[in-house]
Amino acid sequence: MPTAIAADSVGLVSPRVAQFTAPLELACGRTLTDYQLIYETYGTLNPERSNAVLICHALSGHHHAAGYHSLDERKPGWWDSCIGPGKPIDTSRFFVVSLNNLGGCNGSTGPNTVDPATGKPYGADFPMVTVEDWVNSQARLADRLGIEQWAAVIGGSLGGMQALHWSIGYPERIRHCLAIASAPRLSAQNIAFNEVARQAILSDTDYPEGIPKRGLMLARMVGHITYLSDDAMGTKFGRDLKNDKLNYDFNSVEFQVESYLRYQGEEFSGRFDANTYLLMTKALDYFELGDLAKASADFCLMSFTTDWRFSPARSREIVQALVAARKNVSYVEIDAPQGHDAFLLPIPRYLQALHNYLKRIEV
Amino acid sequence: MPTAIAADSVGLVSPRVAQFTAPLELACGRTLTDYQLIYETYGTLNPERSNAVLICHALSGHHHAAGYHSLDERKPGWWDSCIGPGKPIDTSRFFVVSLNNLGGCNGSTGPNTVDPATGKPYGADFPMVTVEDWVNSQARLADRLGIEQWAAVIGGSLGGMQALHWSIGYPERIRHCLAIASAPRLSAQNIAFNEVARQAILSDTDYPEGIPKRGLMLARMVGHITYLSDDAMGTKFGRDLKNDKLNYDFNSVEFQVESYLRYQGEEFSGRFDANTYLLMTKALDYFELGDLAKASADFCLMSFTTDWRFSPARSREIVQALVAARKNVSYVEIDAPQGHDAFLLPIPRYLQALHNYLKRIEV
Numbered sequence: 001m002p003t004a005i006a007a008d009s010v011g012l013v014s015p016r017v018a019q020f021t022a023p024l025e026l027a028c029g030r031t032l033t034d035y036q037l038i039y040e041t042y043g044t045l046n047p048e049r050s051n052a053v054l055i056c057h058a059l060s061g062h063h064h065a066a067g068y069h070s071l072d073e074r075k076p077g078w079w080d081s082c083i084g085p086g087k088p089i090d091t092s093r094f095f096v097v098s099l100n101n102l103g104g105c106n107g108s109t110g111p112n113t114v115d116p117a118t119g120k121p122y123g124a125d126f127p128m129v130t131v132e133d134w135v136n137s138q139a140r141l142a143d144r145l146g147i148e149q150w151a152a153v154i155g156g157s158l159g160g161m162q163a164l165h166w167s168i169g170y171p172e173r174i175r176h177c178l179a180i181a182s183a184p185r186l187s188a189q190n191i192a193f194n195e196v197a198r199q200a201i202l203s204d205t206d207y208p209e210g211i212p213k214r215g216l217m218l219a220r221m222v223g224h225i226t227y228l229s230d231d232a233m234g235t236k237f238g239r240d241l242k243n244d245k246l247n248y249d250f251n252s253v254e255f256q257v258e259s260y261l262r263y264q265g266e267e268f269s270g271r272f273d274a275n276t277y278l279l280m281t282k283a284l285d286y287f288e289l290g291d292l293a294k295a296s297a298d299f300c301l302m303s304f305t306t307d308w309r310f311s312p313a314r315s316r317e318i319v320q321a322l323v324a325a326r327k328n329v330s331y332v333e334i335d336a337p338q339g340h341d342a343f344l345l346p347i348p349r350y351l352q353a354l355h356n357y358l359k360r361i362e363v
Numbered sequence: 364m365p366t367a368i369a370a371d372s373v374g375l376v377s378p379r380v381a382q383f384t385a386p387l388e389l390a391c392g393r394t395l396t397d398y399q400l401i402y403e404t405y406g407t408l409n410p411e412r413s414n415a416v417l418i419c420h421a422l423s424g425h426h427h428a429a430g431y432h433s434l435d436e437r438k439p440g441w442w443d444s445c446i447g448p449g450k451p452i453d454t455s456r457f458f459v460v461s462l463n464n465l466g467g468c469n470g471s472t473g474p475n476t477v478d479p480a481t482g483k484p485y486g487a488d489f490p491m492v493t494v495e496d497w498v499n500s501q502a503r504l505a506d507r508l509g510i511e512q513w514a515a516v517i518g519g520s521l522g523g524m525q526a527l528h529w530s531i532g533y534p535e536r537i538r539h540c541l542a543i544a545s546a547p548r549l550s551a552q553n554i555a556f557n558e559v560a561r562q563a564i565l566s567d568t569d570y571p572e573g574i575p576k577r578g579l580m581l582a583r584m585v586g587h588i589t590y591l592s593d594d595a596m597g598t599k600f601g602r603d604l605k606n607d608k609l610n611y612d613f614n615s616v617e618f619q620v621e622s623y624l625r626y627q628g629e630e631f632s633g634r635f636d637a638n639t640y641l642l643m644t645k646a647l648d649y650f651e652l653g654d655l656a657k658a659s660a661d662f663c664l665m666s667f668t669t670d671w672r673f674s675p676a677r678s679r680e681i682v683q684a685l686v687a688a689r690k691n692v693s694y695v696e697i698d699a700p701q702g703h704d705a706f707l708l709p710i711p712r713y714l715q716a717l718h719n720y721l722k723r724i725e726v
Contacts, residue, residue: 028611128611188596188620192588195621196581199628202613203577205568214566221559222585225552233551239651246649248391248491250565250641255648257551258558265562278613285618286609288602 008084009076010042010067010091015107018144024102024137027286030127033116037141038107039063039099042083043091045147051363052147053089054138055079055098056155056162059223059280060272062106065098066091081346088354093363094151102137103129103280105273112273124208124275131158131287135165139173151361152176156343157310158280161287164318167295176361177295178354180302181343183314184289184321190309194281196222201274212274217265219277224264229306229339233257289318292325299329300357302350304342330357371447372439373405373430373454378470381507387465387500390649393490396479400504401470402426402462405446406454408510414726415510416452417501418442418461419518419525422586422643423635425469428461429454444709451717456726457514465500466492466643468636475636487571487638494521494650498528502536514724515539519706520673521643524650527681530658539724540658541717543665544706546677547652547684553672557644559585564637575637580628582640587627592669592702596620652681655688662692663720665706665713672703693720 005011015038024032040063045052055065057078066083068076077083077098085092100108103126111126142150153163153174160182167177186194197219201207204215228236237257246254253259299322303315312333322329332353336342342350368374378401387395403426408415418428420441429446431439440446440461448455463471466489474489505513516526516537523545530540549557560582564570567578591599600620609617616622662685666678675696685692695716699705705713 124613185602187593188600188602188618189588189591189593191602191618192584192596192620192624195618195624196584196588198613199584199625200563200581203581218559218563218566218581221555221562225555225559228552230550230552233555237551239548239551239554248645250487250561250645255551255554255558257555261555261558262562282611282613 005068008086009080010084012071013040013042013064013067013069013077015040015063015069017107018141020140022140024133024140026127026133027130028128032102032109032127035102035109035137037099037102037109037137039097039141040065040077042066042096042098043094045095045145046363049146049148050151051094052142052145052150053094053096054142054150054153054166055083055089055096056134056138056153056159057098057101058155058157058159059284060268060277061159062104063098063100063108064106066096078344082351082354088351088358089154090358094358097141097145097147099138099141101129101134103276103283105276110273111275111279122275126275126279128282129279130283131161131165132169134162134283135169138162138166139170142173148173150174151363152178152358154178154180155182156180157182157340158284161284161289164289167297167299168290168292171294171296174297176300177297178300178302178357179315179318181304181307181310181315181340182301182318183310184318185287186285191285193222193226194285198278198281201278207274213269216269216272216274216277217262220268221261221265224261226309227339227341229308229337231306232338235337236260289321292321292327295325295327299327301329301331302334302343302353304334304336304338304340304350306337307340307342309340368431371449372443373447375434376403376405376427376430376432376440378403378426378432380470381504383503385503387496387503389490389496390493391491395465395472395490398465398472398500400462400465400472400500402460402504403428403440404461405429405459406457408458408508409726412509412511413514414457415505415508415513416457416459417505417513417516417529418446418452418459419497419501419516419522420461420464421518421520421522422647423631423640424522425467426461426463426471427469429459441707445714445717451714451721452517453721460504460508460510462501462504464492464497466639466646468639473636474638474642485638489638489642491645492642493646494524494528495532497525497646498532501525501529502533505536511536513537514726515541515721517541517543518545519543520545520703521647524647524652527652530660530662531653531655534657534659537660539663540660541663541665541720542678542681544667544670544673544678544703545664545681546673547681548650549648554648556585556589557648561641561644564641570637576632579632579635579637579640580625583631584624584628587624589672590702590704592671592700594669595701595704598700599623652684655684655690658688658690662690664692664694665697665716667697667699667701667703667705667713669700670703670705
């Protein structure tokens with residue numbers, strides 16, 4: 001709980017739900033006949049409707065990107081360091097929209113929603129959703145909110161892939177595309193890590209009937225290793241022991257890094273949905289950056305030096321493709337030891353770079 | 364099955380077993396009252412007993428390093444590319460000894476052995492074994508074979524740690540220490556990957572009573588990702604699809620890299636013991652390179668450019684420590700795209716470097 005809400009916070013916020021009844025055809029060939037999207041907004045849409053910014057979330061993200069749902073909330077939204085009055089995504093200038101994607105487990109239609117065809121939750125039968133599907137659903141949300149064109153679409157990691165696809169799927173509806181710590185497509189190694197996470201869930205004997213807590217825990221542990229840099233783990237944990245001695249058994253926690261991973265895994269397995277996790281990894285695997293010739297937005301790419309999940313080289317691939325397609329592109333490589341996780345952290349040079357780009361956007 | 368055994372093969376070989384009845388005190392505080400080691404030898408011990416070379420195996424290795432057990436054997440021993448007449452570890456000059464370590468599952472005393480105290484297999488209760496314990500047991504095997512001093516002790520990865528410890532634990536008994544693709548101690552990230560593998564096994568509902576095939580499969584899949592370089596995976600699999608189309612479901616194999624990983628995982632889970640896997644990962648985690656001031660051997664360190672499990676930087680740490688301790692040390696960094704796996708592969712520059720070092724050893 002915040003003792004007092006800071007002046008640069010968006011403050012108390014409430015999510016809203018938008019219901020859609022027009023069928024949404026998905027890339028997989030199936031159709032969602034009706035669905036809902038949960039979202040939050042921060043700031044005010046100007047009369048010209050020219051100051052709207054869309055935030056796209058990554059694998060385990062959701063709509064609650066900034067502010068507090070109540071004074072009892074321990075932590076603000078996941079990107080609170082970036083969104084607020086005077087912050088890089090400045091809510092005194094921009095009207096910010098943040099949603100939970102289809103297939104999610106935080107309030108938008110997903111595996112826990114009742115399938116109208118069966119009267120039971122979709123569960124493992126929820127249709128596969130792709131980055132393209134998400135962007136299509138986000139475009140309908142924009143229609144609903146009266147937003148013809150986004151001043152910017154911004155996302156990190158899987159969120160960056162959505163921002164990139166907006167520039168190709170709806171070129172006339174996006175002026176600036178900001179893709180942070182992202183990639184034009186997954187590498188074989190990226191897919192391999194996702195496959196381990198999926199197999200951990202799918203092979204859990206509690207799946208699909210019950211909650212595969214063990215599988216989700218393993219999936220999150222593997223994920224966490226790829227979110228942190230080798231250096232960051234070394235600095236944070238090194239070979240420190242939890243109890244200053246070796247126990248010579250398998251079950252006790254010996255090294256601090258084991259303690260950290262188990263905690264992260266257990267905490268996650270208690271709050272996240274396994275089918276959503278499976279869906280998100282598949283959306284990542286399937287993504288392929290399309291033909292940039294169609295794009296008319298200006299682009300801003302950012303990467304972090306120690307990110308080995310989506311390394312600077314992956315962002316530079318996108319930059320090269322944009323240059324080859326003769327698009328306007330800015331690229332910032334930020335020296336940061338935190339690995340892929342850096343895109344979520346309040347790193348001064350990163351926030352400054354975001355601020356510098358966004359302040360030049362006319363609304 | 365080889366159609367004909369090549370002239371530079373050690374040919375048909377048979378393992379032997381050495382029984383030990385003197386109690387072996389282990390680092391964990393427990394004692395093995397009696398135990399056996401399975402081993403193979405290639406070449407002939409010279410009358411001066413000065414040409415013996417010890418091969419130390421890595422995580423999933425064993426005693427069968429070269430040649431064939433029968434003409435029906437599909438593949439030769441795991442390091443057949445390096446061991447044989449005229450090969451880098453030249454059996455026309457050297458008497459080569461290769462054993463399965465304590466705690467193994469290939470014939471030496473380990474979790475599948477009957478515990479004399481209970482009359483039942485040790486299983487999960489097999490005592491924790493460390494690199495130091497292995498070296499002590501290997502010294503007893505040397506005694507049994509009448510080998511006072513090794514011309515060389517050679518190993519890759521976890522095997523390299525054993526070679527390094529020989530130089531400190533028994534400085535008078537080793538003339539040359541060759542540690543390939545190794546490290547002075549695991550990093551936090553290394554431990555983290557081991558911890559995921561252990562949790563995969565320990566959380567499998569079939570463990571410890573039955574065979575945790577799902578857990579072993581996951582452990583091996585994670586391991587395999589760390590054995591291969593990002594580049595090697597990219598070159599070998601890229602984003603190639605198994606059936607030229609996406610299926611949009613979780614269970615079918617879509618990308619070739621998924622197919623490869625599942626195959627490797629399943630094959631391994633059918634042949635390897637889960638408790639041995641747990642023991643080997645702990646031996647890795649526990650290892651810390653000791654005080655090199657005690658060493659009197661000459662050293663040869665090798666690493667591979669794309670190895671990110673034990674990167675060249677980790678080998679250079681050892682080289683620096685050896686230089687600081689004023690030891691004779693050669694260091695070769697081999698440009699190879701295969702990642703950590705390179706140490707097991709017949710890479711011409713690597714074999715040549717090994718050959719060059721070993722041919723100068725006087726016997």
